[in-house]
Amino acid sequence: MAETTTADEPTRRDFLFIATGAMGAVAAGFVAWPLIDQMSPDATTLAAASTEVDIANIPEGQIITVKWRGKPIFISHRTPKEVEEARAVALNELRDPASDESRVQKPEWLIVIGICTHLGCVPLKNDGPFAGGYFCPCHGSVYDASGRIRQGPAPYNLAVPVYKFTSDTKLTIG
Incomplete structure (x- = not known):
């Protein structure tokens, strides 16, 4: 007899992990941007x-x-x-x-x-x-x-x- 496998349905916990990771990436971008931007030459240069x-x-x-x-x-x-x-x-x-x-x-x-x-x-x-x-x-x-x-x-x-x-x-x- 052949068994059928089914993919697990996404759970609420999976959604929270993905959403938390995405928000962390956005927050890291906001923190890193001023540090990267200050390395650019100023207008007089x-x-x-x-x-x-x-x-x-x-x-x-x-x-x-x-x-x-x-x-x-x-x-x-x-x-x-x-x-x-x-x-x-x-x-x-x-x-x-x-x-x-x-x-x-x-x-x-x-x-x-x-x-x-x-x-x-x-x-x-x-x-x-x-x-x-x-x-x-x-x-x-x-x-x-x-x-x-x-x-x-x-x-x-x-x-x-x-x-x-x-x-x-x-x-x-x-």
Whole structure:
């Protein structure tokens, strides 16, 4: 004789377990949300995520400094001679090999983060043995007109931030 099995009907206790679990999950969400939300950046941080710079009034051969995310950004309007000298350097002469072409979007404009890669000092602009280069007086790191390390203890080139030209006279960093 074949026995038939029947599924147990849900009881009131099963309903209470499910309802209690669901309410606990909702309560946990309400408790966790403020903790998760406070980790988001505030409005001032989001506003500083990018900055727009008018480069129309920067004469050739001059370097200006703007601030982005609390860091100095060097914007250099390089002369044709500086560009030519930067491109003529053999990559095997460099400690941190990088071509000038890989560091710029337009040959006449170099945009780098102005923080020495040795100990985080701010190098001096248009200083050192390389025309249009940078010199960090703290420990003697010397960078060329492409922001590449040439002498001293710094291990890497000056970093290039994310940037784009929005027009011939406007630059957006970040």
